[in-house]
Amino acid sequence: MDNPDDWDPLRHPGHYFSRIARGLTRVGDVRLRNLGLATAQLPVLTALKDGGELSQKELAKWAKVEQPTMAQMLSRMERDGLVRRVPDPEDKRSHLISLTDATVEKLPAGRAILRQGNSEMTKGLTDDEIKTLVSLLRHVLENVDSMEP
Amino acid sequence: MDNPDDWDPLRHPGHYFSRIARGLTRVGDVRLRNLGLATAQLPVLTALKDGGELSQKELAKWAKVEQPTMAQMLSRMERDGLVRRVPDPEDKRSHLISLTDATVEKLPAGRAILRQGNSEMTKGLTDDEIKTLVSLLRHVLENVDSMEP
DNA sequence: TATACAAACATAGGAACCTATGCAATGGAC
DNA sequence: GTCCATTGCATAGGTTCCTATGTTTGTATA
Structure with missing residues (x-):
């Protein structure tokens, strides 16, 4: 009930997730800065990369962030x-968002940076280990998403 | 070189880390709110739980955040x-930080909340799988920490 | 049709992170 | 002892996230 290990961050996976996520964001943002992109924008770029037009609501759902967060971004x-x-002709409350040509031109360089970071992150792990990791991450994410406040 | 999967977030472990970390923070913060605590404060509480007195610099290093971030927190x-x-008698630039009695009294309840969240997060995983996960996370964290911007 | 509910977005306010920069105390070189 | 680089903090400015709340447009119901 009062195991001292409870307060040992090394025993809390949550601490790892937070530190890994912050580290990836920090490094990724620096590397993408020359392109004028940021890691938080990646879901938006992904969703619109093929010329699609989506509403703010749809983008927020895709990126799994709240609506005001997406609005600001x-x-x-x-x-x-x-x-x-551009205004949505079918709903005056809504706008359709799409990438500019300049952004589309940046995508290949962004791809390269992502691939590089991905490979550095998993350096020293076998393909099997990476598969295991992704499968475990998927499981944990499912648990986290189903957690009630 | 231009594999479309490069932009598929499901193939980017970084995306999982970010979403898991955000989810854990969101749920954890809500659950700790009644106690007047927050997840970002956990490293500070851990470092000072036994009555220790540390400087801002030492706390920032322990929590692995930058100095201004720790200053604000x-x-x-x-x-x-x-x-x-309290002013550091040996260095007039520095202060020694310690927990108040009121905070110490909150720790057991905080512990319970943490343990609960930790178990929900790994629900459905065997002890071996959890061990594997932590080991992989440790490996990834090491890689991330050694990544150059 | 009028009214009420719902949906899409905007805005306010705050926490937690970052980089860049300034200031004052410290401590070493001379 | 004086000078200067270093160290410990503070502050400014900006991004990304959140919750809470307001506004406008759309929809359905009485």
Whole structure:
């Protein structure tokens, strides 16, 4: 009930997740900065990479962030010329978001940076270990998503 | 070189880490809120739980965050009565930070919440799988920490 | 049709992270 | 002892996340 190990961060997977995520974001953001991109924008780029037009709501759902978070990010991306927002002809409350041509041109370079980071992150792990890791991560994510506050 | 899977978030462990970390933070913060604690404060609580007094610099290093991040968090924690800062008699630039009695009294309840979250997070995994996961996470963290921007 | 509910977005406010930079105390070189 | 680089913090500015709440448009119901 009061095991001292409870407070040992090394026994808390949560601590690892937080530190790995922060580290990846920090390194990724620096590497993407020259391109004018950021790691938090990757889900948006992914969703729109083939010329698609999605609403803010759809993008928030895809990226698994709350609506105000996506609203702010799209504002910044629009300010920086990364995306375009045109009124949705079928719903005056909504806008359709798409990538600008300049952004599409940046995608290949972004791809290379991502691939590089991905391989550095799993350096020293066998293909089987990586598969195991992804499978365990998937399981944990499912548990986390089903956790009630 | 331009494999479309490069943009598939399901193939990017980084995406899992980010989503798991965010999910754990969100749920953990809600559950700790009644106690007046937050997940980001856990490393500080851990470091000082036995009555220790550490400097801001030492706490930042322990929590693996930058110095300004720790400065801000300690300000909030002091504002909320969680920690105390007394001048370091041996270095007038520095203060020694310690937990208040009120905070120490909250620790057992915090422990219970942590243990509960930890078990929910790994629900459905065997002890061996959890051990494997932690070992892989440790490996990835090491890689991430050694990544150059 | 009028009213009420729901949906899409905007805005406010705050926490936690970062980099860049400034300031004051310290401590070593001379 | 004086000078100067280093160290410990503080502050500024910005991004990404959250919750809570308001506004406008769309939809369905009485």
